[in-house]
Amino acid sequence: MPTKLLSSIEISASPEVVRGKFLQFHKIPQYHSGFIVALTPLPIGKTGAELRPRDQMRNELGGIKVTPTVIENSPTLLQWRGPWPSKYLNLLCGHHFFRFQPSTGTPGHTLFLHEETFTGPLAFVMGFEGSRRKTMVKFVKFNGDLKAWVEGGLSSEGGKRSSRASGDGEKLRLRGGEIGMGKKQTSVSAGVTERDGTEETVRREES
Numbered sequence: 001m002p003t004k005l006l007s008s009i010e011i012s013a014s015p016e017v018v019r020g021k022f023l024q025f026h027k028i029p030q031y032h033s034g035f036i037v038a039l040t041p042l043p044i045g046k047t048g049a050e051l052r053p054r055d056q057m058r059n060e061l062g063g064i065k066v067t068p069t070v071i072e073n074s075p076t077l078l079q080w081r082g083p084w085p086s087k088y089l090n091l092l093c094g095h096h097f098f099r100f101q102p103s104t105g106t107p108g109h110t111l112f113l114h115e116e117t118f119t120g121p122l123a124f125v126m127g128f129e130g131s132r133r134k135t136m137v138k139f140v141k142f143n144g145d146l147k148a149w150v151e152g153g154l155s156s157e158g159g160k161r162s163s164r165a166s167g168d169g170e171k172l173r174l175r176g177g178e179i180g181m182g183k184k185q186t187s188v189s190a191g192v193t194e195r196d197g198t199e200e201t202v203r204r205e206e207s
Contacts, residue, residue, distance in 0.1 A: 001123060001124050002117050002118060002119045002123055003117070003118045003123045003124060003125075003126040003127040004115065004116070004117045004118075005115060005116050005117075005118075005126065005132065005135055005136060005139065006113065006114075006115040007113070007114045007115065007136060007139040007140055007143055008111060008112065008113045008114070008143075009111075009112050009114075009140075009143040009144065009146075009147055010103055010105070010106065010109050010110065010111055010112070010147075011109060011110045011112050011146070011147045011150050011151065012106075012108075012109055012150075012151050013108075013109070013110060013150050013151065014102075014108060014109075014110060015075070015076065015100040015101060015102055015110045016075070016100075017110075017150065018100050018110040018112060018146075018150055019075065019078075019100045020049075021146070021149065021150045022048075022078075022098065022100075022146060023047070023048030023049045023078075024048065025038075025039040025040065025041070025047075025048045027149075030149070031145050031146065031148065031149035032141075032142055032145040032146070032149075034062075034138065034141055034142075035061060035062050035138035035139070035141060035142050036059075036060075036061055036142055037060035037061070037063075038058075038059060038060045039057060039059050040057060040058040040059065041055065041057055042055065042056045042057060042058055042067075048073075048078075051070050051073040051078070052070065052073065053070055053071060053072060053073070054069060054070065055069070055070045056068070056069055056070070057069075057070065057080060059080075062135075062138055064084065066082050066083075066084060066094070067082060068080035068081055068082025068094070068096070069081055069082060071095075075100070076099060076100055076101060077097065077098070077099050077100070078097070078098045079095065079096065079097050079098075080095075080096050081093065081094070081095045081096075082094060083120075091120050091121045091122040092118060092119075092120045092121075092122040092123060092125075092126075093118070093119045093120045093123075094116050094117075094118055095116065095117040095118075095119065096115075096116045097113070097114070097115045097116065097117075098112070098113070098114055099111075099112070099113035099114075099115070100112060101113065112143060112146065112147070114139050114142065114143055116135075116139075
């Protein structure tokens, strides 16, 4: 029963610009702290833009070190897949997605989607309220930091202040949910930040 977490934010720049900035992995510490500690293409020296399907990475996300395999690195999507560390007994695997789509509301802007689908026997745990909220706050924080950095004009400290505001779990409010029994799918749309309208969704699907 996979569990899907989805967040999104609109950025005032084209998808090409947003993707180009995002793929500068070595600059992540300049604008973000907390969730994404490091994204490192292998072998060392390869850049984010040079990643190809089947390449490996060495990433640190939320204190967890993983070595995922790249599935796609295209103008609209970076996707990797990899099991969590062996201490989880290979019972949980994450499929991470970063999408760069033209905004349908504002020409020239980007709808940045940050999502992860968890599979494996323990995937259902990520759909629990506590686990979901904790992970979504981290997603929203990173999204806000990337937006501030791409749009420019914020100092390092200013970016951190902005990210704390956008990532504050207390500012997330439930927006309702729906159950689609015909498709054997439970979907909960949960949370729009009070500050900037960032959306989050969690979905659990039954096979």
